[in-house]
Amino acid sequence: MFNLYYLSTTTSARRQCIVLYNHCLRLRRFTMATKQDDNVLVPLSEAESFVERCMVAVGAKPSHAKDLATLLVCADYRGHFSHGMNRLSMYVEDIRSGTNAKDGEPVILKEMGGTAWVDGKNVLGPVVGRFCTDLAIKKAKEAGIGMVVAKGSNHFGIAGWYTMRCAEAGMLGMSFTNTSPLVVPTRAKKPVLGTNPLSLAAPAEKGDSFVLDMATSTVALGKIELNNMKEIPIPSGWGTDSNGQLTQNPSEVLQGGGLMALGGPEVLGGYKGYGLSMGVEILCGILAGSAFGPFVRHWTKKEEEANLGQCFIAINPEAFAPGFPGRMSTLMKECRTAEPAEGETEVLVAGDPERQHMKKVDEEGGVTYHRNLIQLMDKLAKDLTIEPMKPKA
């Protein structure tokens, strides 16, 4: 180790040596421990019904509760557990505390042939998002493209839920949202921007589709938290410490550091991810006139309205060259049948990992939740005096 340390001519190379050495030591300490019997199988319909029961119990309008239920269980069905039932307590709390409006509907503030500006009226994010998506689809049918931008919105869950709705209508869909500041601009010390996710979905033949749904940061905060809990280092490129330096220590990221934009350090193109994060903010907060950038509330700060900005685009492929789904299928096939790299077994396209997870859920007759989550949900049910979530018989 120290041979290499002294051979290294740059500070960053020396730092890399130390980090690598620590990584080796920690890897030896760490063993995974997840037991099969920690899992509980719940039918999708029961999971949805449970979310609805909770939300209605705290006073949410039944149709709003239904939108949220469909969205959260869709996330779990697709394997994005961080954005599913796991977040239910947050939505319940937002409604219960009055930070989120229980009732009302989004309203259109301004409209042109291909666009609309919407006030979400502080109702649940999925209600705003579905409203805007359906409006964008309607406009795309008439004008070839529809773009709807909303202010006054809230957490909208997985960005892919909205774009898949477009794909089901035969359209290309795009969605974007701003989020609380967590991402450090290239060369900066502290977070200014959010993980600002984007999604693009496009329909192919026979029900197949491309569904990209990604944060513009290298990883989501949850992954850093997970490594911190397990006491294992994070890969170099996920986060920075409180001085804006690359770190592999997850607690340094969580304590005054920040997430890196996609690409990581500048030499690996991190400034592009930083640009993308800012681009999403422009399409959301800056166009919408909502909170934006460093002015978006911290995601744990519940006393003020979120006033998030979001953007939804639907594109009608019939406005362009005929035969779109066929070409989509060909492109996806070219990627999927590409020869795997040494050590890999298959090449996927965006949406395939989710499809694999959905197949598993279908075969098992339900989604698998960890017992800890079930216990939290049982506690929530008791608290709200509603029927708890029933596992598969």
Place this chain on the structure above:
Amino acid sequence: MFNLYYLSTTTSARRQCIVLYNHCLRLRRFTMATKQDDNVLVPLSEAESFVERCMVAVGAKPSHAKDLATLLVCADYRGHFSHGMNRLSMYVEDIRSGTNAKDGEPVILKEMGGTAWVDGKNVLGPVVGRFCTDLAIKKAKEAGIGMVVAKGSNHFGIAGWYTMRCAEAGMLGMSFTNTSPLVVPTRAKKPVLGTNPLSLAAPAEKGDSFVLDMATSTVALGKIELNNMKEIPIPSGWGTDSNGQLTQNPSEVLQGGGLMALGGPEVLGGYKGYGLSMGVEILCGILAGSAFGPFVRHWTKKEEEANLGQCFIAINPEAFAPGFPGRMSTLMKECRTAEPAEGETEVLVAGDPERQHMKKVDEEGGVTYHRNLIQLMDKLAKDLTIEPMKPKA
């Protein structure tokens, strides 16, 4: 070195040790050698005039030659020398050989309120791009948004040229193009997709603007070639070898390997860059019905038409919340005034490095070309029997 090598518990960690060791050795060998007197200063107007002279000499329509001249010199002015005068010979050759149409204009094949599908008629890329951009701006004025997709196009130079045109018209601009396959999908062995760049520009107050212009690969091929020429290793994450494995040897990337999508390896989010590259292809080749993905000709293969697909979007900020430029300026200020990380002096936003370069050019009264390029241009002038490019007096 070997202590650390044997301490490392994973193959990748061991590989990292070897690479790091080699890197240290090569860094000692390498010294940069660029002399001040290798540079020649040329006024921007003369550079533009020279491009026009060349293109007209091989038969290009004068208005087409003018578009190309403006684009190429704009790239050099902004400091993107790889996309400027450096590429003139390619355009000259494309017109001379007949691969590119000398004459004609793009035509609209299909039109809706917010969209148009265009056939570029195989004229020069900048001519197609300017036509589509102006059409998108016109539509955005009427419908709030305009999206124009072209088939039958050619290399369109810097993607930012089109989006800045939108910003100058007070609009947000987006542009995309597909390119020859060079990027290896995550987990694959060989390139399937292009470096598929995208640009987003947005106007702020007092002539300020955000201009993101980026390939969806970690770096452009030119950077790999440069390192190869200088015999210095590339950072891990730029490219893969012919087995689809990460490599720091640039010649392995060039000989049967490929570029990595933004993010690099899968653990650092490379699958997101892969998704973005595919997303750009969907907006371009798949919507346009042009060549796409692995079917785009190799960029050195000149016997067939390129038939590239491109996409141009203009968004009218007046269709949304009033006060867009003010919020843009605030967001940019928040980033620019963010405290720099340890070892950094300033935080920039997309477009700032180019602004710094343009300031330098303005102060010096011209753009600085390397003598080698000037010699090539002199040779071209002789070949075409036109006046050579005149340096600043």
